Amino acid sequence: MPGKIALWAALVSIAAKEAVYWVTIAVAKRVDSSALRANAWHHRTDALSSVATALGIGCALLFGGKWAILDPIAAVLVSVFILIAAAKLLYESVQDLLEKSLPKEVEQEIREIVEADHDMSELHNLRTRRVGTNYAIEMHLRMRGSTSLYEAHRHSMLLEQRLRERFGQDTLISVHLEPYKVNGVYQAD
Numbered sequence: 001m002p003g004k005i006a007l008w009a010a011l012v013s014i015a016a017k018e019a020v021y022w023v024t025i026a027v028a029k030r031v032d033s034s035a036l037r038a039n040a041w042h043h044r045t046d047a048l049s050s051v052a053t054a055l056g057i058g059c060a061l062l063f064g065g066k067w068a069i070l071d072p073i074a075a076v077l078v079s080v081f082i083l084i085a086a087a088k089l090l091y092e093s094v095q096d097l098l099e100k101s102l103p104k105e106v107e108q109e110i111r112e113i114v115e116a117d118h119d120m121s122e123l124h125n126l127r128t129r130r131v132g133t134n135y136a137i138e139m140h141l142r143m144r145g146s147t148s149l150y151e152a153h154r155h156s157m158l159l160e161q162r163l164r165e166r167f168g169q170d171t172l173i174s175v176h177l178e179p180y181k182v183n184g185v186y187q188a189d
Contacts, residue, residue, distance in 0.1 A: 007061060010054035017047035032133045038089050045085070048078045102128040102135060106167075110137060113162050119143060119155055122180070136172040137163060145179030145188040152177050 021043040028036035052074035059067040114123050122142040129136050156175045179186045
């Protein structure tokens with residue numbers, strides 16, 4: 001028969017591990033790190049395991065040894081919850097490894113930033129992905145064919161600056177500039 005000290009130890013473990021979970025998940029969200037998110041869930045699974053232990057110990061103390069069966073039942077339920085959380089984390093990590101495009105809302109925001117410069121138009125071949133905790137953005141833009149190299153470069157640098165101000169200084173940006181096309185032919189003007 002477990003003692004009351006075991007129940008108190010399980011309850012303290014639940015509180016401590018859940019507190020560590022909340023601190024870690026807050027940092028993971030702030031820096032957008034899937035590794036930290038996984039570590040936070042590790043702390044939560046420890047807390048959940050302690051819940052199963054506390055349930056088993058508490059029932060044994062309250063109702064006697066015959067209720068000790070609740071301990072393995074609670075453990076199975078906690079295991080199912082842990083497997084679901086692990087599957088979700090695995091899915092998110094695999095998506096990052098496969099370089100899935102950024103969410104549509106982020107791509108729309110990129111388009112709006114580009115369209116703010118009226119000398120650049122016809123955004124096409126937009127490719128986005130994550131590289132660690134940073135964004136990578138590649139795009140093709142069209143400008144007047146008569147635009148000087150100096151002006152084209154200036155517009156490109158200003159665009160990169162606006163994108164980095166919005167998405168972070170470590171954002172990887174590649175801008176390919178082309179002259180306007182009419183009926184499939186590049187135009188000098």
